Amino acid sequence: MFNTALSWSDLAFLAQGAGMTLAVTAVSVAAGTVLGILFGVIRFQVGPYWAAPLTFVLDVFRSVPLLIQLVLGNALQAIMKLGWAPFTTSCVVLSLYTAAYCTEIVRGGIDSVPTNTRRAARSLGMSWFQDMRYIVAPLAVRVSLPSWIGLTLGVMKDSALVLWLGLIELLRASQILVTRLQEPLFILLICGAIYFIISLPIARLGGYLEKRWSPND
Amino acid sequence: MFNYTFHWNQALKALPQMLDGALVTLQIALLSMIIGMAIAIALTLFRLSGNRLLGGFATAWVEVARNTPALFQIYMAHFGLGNFGIHLSPFVALLVGIAFNNAGYLAENFRGALKAIPETQTRAGRSLGMTSLQAFRLIVMPQMLRVAFLPATNQMVWAILMTSLGVTVGMNTDLAGVTQELNARSFRTFEFFAIAAVIYYVIAKAVTLAARVFAARMFRY
Numbered sequence: 001m002f003n004t005a006l007s008w009s010d011l012a013f014l015a016q017g018a019g020m021t022l023a024v025t026a027v028s029v030a031a032g033t034v035l036g037i038l039f040g041v042i043r044f045q046v047g048p049y050w051a052a053p054l055t056f057v058l059d060v061f062r063s064v065p066l067l068i069q070l071v072l073g074n075a076l077q078a079i080m081k082l083g084w085a086p087f088t089t090s091c092v093v094l095s096l097y098t099a100a101y102c103t104e105i106v107r108g109g110i111d112s113v114p115t116n117t118r119r120a121a122r123s124l125g126m127s128w129f130q131d132m133r134y135i136v137a138p139l140a141v142r143v144s145l146p147s148w149i150g151l152t153l154g155v156m157k158d159s160a161l162v163l164w165l166g167l168i169e170l171l172r173a174s175q176i177l178v179t180r181l182q183e184p185l186f187i188l189l190i191c192g193a194i195y196f197i198i199s200l201p202i203a204r205l206g207g208y209l210e211k212r213w214s215p216n217d
Numbered sequence: 218m219f220n221y222t223f224h225w226n227q228a229l230k231a232l233p234q235m236l237d238g239a240l241v242t243l244q245i246a247l248l249s250m251i252i253g254m255a256i257a258i259a260l261t262l263f264r265l266s267g268n269r270l271l272g273g274f275a276t277a278w279v280e281v282a283r284n285t286p287a288l289f290q291i292y293m294a295h296f297g298l299g300n301f302g303i304h305l306s307p308f309v310a311l312l313v314g315i316a317f318n319n320a321g322y323l324a325e326n327f328r329g330a331l332k333a334i335p336e337t338q339t340r341a342g343r344s345l346g347m348t349s350l351q352a353f354r355l356i357v358m359p360q361m362l363r364v365a366f367l368p369a370t371n372q373m374v375w376a377i378l379m380t381s382l383g384v385t386v387g388m389n390t391d392l393a394g395v396t397q398e399l400n401a402r403s404f405r406t407f408e409f410f411a412i413a414a415v416i417y418y419v420i421a422k423a424v425t426l427a428a429r430v431f432a433a434r435m436f437r438y
Contacts, residue, residue: 063374063421064414065381067393072414075407079221157286164385171289178296185300188293192285199284 005181011190017173018194024087024169025156028094032155033148035095036102041132043103044110061100066161069093074165090162098155105147109140142213149206153199170194228408231399235409238395239416245383245391246376249312253319253376254369260324261331261361262353275324282321287379290314295386307388315379322372323365330364331357363436370428374421381417392416 039058043051061069073093077084084092113136121131163172174191178184260278263271282290291314294305305313334357342352362369381393388394396413400406 060414060418063378063418065378065393065417067381067384068396068410068414068417071406071410075410079407081220153284157284160286160288161382163288171286171292175292183300184296185298188289188297192281192289192293195285195289196281200280203284 004183004186006177006183006187006190010177010181013177014170014173014190014194017168017170018198020167020169020173021156021159021171022198024090024094024159024162024167025152027091028098028159029152029155031091031095032098033102035099037106039099039103040106040110043107058100058103061097066093066097066158067164069097070161070165086162086165086167090159090165090167094155094159094162097158098151101151101154102148105144105151106140108147109144110136112143113139146206146210146213149202149209153202153206156199157195223408224405225408227403227405228399228412231409232412234399235392235395235412235416238390238392239420241390242377242380242392243420245308245312245315245380246373249315249319249376249380250369250373252312252316253323253372256316256320257323257327258358260320261327264324264328265331265353278317279321279324282318283325287314287318288382288385290317291382291386307383307386308390310386311380311383311388311391314382315376318379319372319376322375323369326365326368326372327361329368330361333364334360366428366432366436370425370432373424373428377420377424378417 039054043054048055070090070093074086074089077089117139118131118135121135122128126134159169160171162169163175168176170191174187177187181187260275263275266272291311294313294317295307295310298305298310338356338360339349339352342356343349347355380391383391384393384397389398392413396409400409403409
């Protein structure tokens with residue numbers, strides 16, 4: 001009644017694609033978070049006036065489609081004769097894209113720490129770094145973590161676009177199988193299920209943390 | 218470092234074509250937003266109805282829309298529906314994909330907005346003799362749309378950015394599609410896409426600004 005030409009090796013191919021999706025996501029989120037924390041602290045520290053150039057650049061990353069950014073990034077590395085592999089280019093562009101969003105999250109987190117708390121820390125003789133490390137970081141993480149998880153999921157989904165640069169990730173892998181087996185609906189459903197299985201538990205965790213950690217609850 | 222000559226002139230000559238593409242982009246985004254908004258309101262009603270089946274349907278829609286890539290949804294509309302003998306043109310497939318995505322995200326926004334509206338208002342409406350649909354339409358919905366307006370603006374910007382994905386299913390009339398076609402003819406990738414990026418940026422900012430002005434006019438008291 002239901003038969004398909006899909007074999008186990010095809011499923012392994014899909015799993016390999018999913019692995020690529022996860023690899024791109026992991027690298028970009030890790031690099032993007034580090035950059036985001038750096039930019040977020042800078043933005044908060046120097047004030048809106050001096051941070052305006054940085055704010056503008058990061059805003060561009062959020063207002064231009066990721067697909068266009070990827071194409072531009074690839075063209076730029078070709079023009080500069082860097083000879084990057086598609087994987088490197090994708091990770092660099094996605095990292096900057098992540099960093100742009102992460103900066104906002106970090107800034108919001110730091111903003112949420114009451115000034116008086118920080119003044120108290122400084123009055124106790126803590127240095128700026130100690131204040132950041134022992135007072136601001138623990139409080140800001142609580143506020144920022146749910147949205148950071150949301151961002152991670154967003155990047156995981158957006159990483160599907162790297163197929164445009166020729167990287168074989170989950171969606172591209174299923175597209176290849178569709179071309180070969182001519183069973184679009186079935187294979188795309190499997191592909192969607194894999195995305196769903198990866199992201200739903202993390203989304204649930206984010207929702208749980210949000211409920212658990214939200215103040216005055 | 219740069220052993221490359223930029224040919225901006227060639228790209229600037231194509232600007233009128235690209236601006237036409239930008240209009241198509243805006244059109245798709247706007248249409249998808251209107252359709253998405255209508256579906257999202259229906260989904261919100263389903264969730265409120267207390268009917269197991271309808272509520273489950275709405276939840277499933279929202280979860281699928283939010284937990285799979287937008288590109289996947291567009292592929293589903295373009296390639297997946299072919300299994301049922303429904304062959305959509307790239308334009309319609311793109312529209313369906315983005316509208317599906319918008320509906321999911323907007324329904325979630327509405328749910329958040331509903332929390333801000335006290336339950337007692339519905340009850341007050343009901344005790345004035347309104348049917349539950351009337352109470353929703355006349356009392357809850359206007360307030361809900363107001364609270365959800367700013368998140369909806371963000372969704373509109375997202376919709377504009379998402380239209381660029383149409384190029385992957387062979388769309389060649391929107392901004393990304395036109396740019397890709399010009400690029401395929403001349404191989405001036407960087408120049409053309411840089412101009413496209415600027416146009417996208419301007420559109421996104423203009424929409425945000427317009428929404429802010431609109432909100433300031435509409436929502437003052």
